[in-house]
Amino acid sequence: MKTRLFYAILVAVGICLQGCTTSYAKDREDAKETPAGERLEISFRFQRGGIASSQYAIWIEDETGKLVRTLYVTSFTAKGGYEYRKDAVPVWTSKAKPQTLSSAQVDAITGATPRNGVLTYQWDGTDNNGNRVPAGKYTFFVEGTLYWKSRVIYSGELDWGGKGQDSIPVEARCFNLSKTNENMIAGLKARHLKK
Template identity: 40%
Template sequence: MKRNLMGLFLSGLVAVGLLTGCGSEKKAPAPAAPAQTEAKGPLTLEYTFNKKEGKGTSQMAAWIEDKDGKLVRTLFATRYTTQKGYKKQALPQWVKKSGLAQLDKAKVDAFTKATPQSGKVTAGWDGKDDNGKSVPDGTYKLVVEATLYQDSDALWTGTFQKGGKEQTLDMKESLTKEPEKKENKDLITGVKAVYRP
């Protein structure tokens, strides 16, 4: 009887140890993924992304508009906004311009990207519209939007001549309002874009 009780006691200790993770060692954190690199085409966008923790931050999109302000091509938009039920304040300029709610899944999947790890990020434009057709030469605008925190967005815009000579875009920044979390203001820094025909 004592052996049965002792066996039951030891079995109970083993079960408790398994349930509480006894014997599990902490593993070293996985190395950070390399920065997102996806620059293809005559227009190259580059910036430094400083990922922030918490809800209502780290959402981004970049797109090309024609001279009349019509969206020509979405270069990328972050997955949380495109596929996980975005909040009204996330990327409001892009959501409105893109008509996100009416887009079919295949089109959304084509430009959806994961939120990048902190570091240098590059993206490019191949001179085509959202349907894969080459657009005519002329004046275009690159727009980058980032939700810094809740309803605070930053926009960077720069105009260029498709079909013209090599140009470094003058990327101008504007804020919808200062973010409540001041540390989120540097979500994106060093925004640069170059057009090389």
């Protein structure tokens, strides 16, 4: 009887662990507040599509247009999908140059395509090397490949080190828009929070 109970508990724990994806764990890690209490928070509703869809990337650029931090990119794209699916988040691919990144660098920014629901990503003011960025103007980008060449890029600006904003104005640019999977990323909101 004790042996059966032990195995039942092991199976239950295994099922729970399988449900915890890499992206979920990364979200929780990124959600830790910075010592200064300043952070950028980006959230949106995500709805997975079918074939040739559901790829997205989130990154931060400085005022010169240099990519300073990739917060997240779907594993398929960063781990080689960009080579044979040229329409998979092409702006991020051209900026981040994933072909030049080591496996460890790619693993640090990727995760499995998440499940449907509201997703939240946070930036703590550090670059891809973990160094604090200087105060100044930064732009965040969320690029999504909705269906084949149909994609959207959301962006917004913030003054890091300056006054926080409870709601950052977000611009959306659409390319080759198709009705298929057009709501993959919806209701995107961004906040620049300070203690």
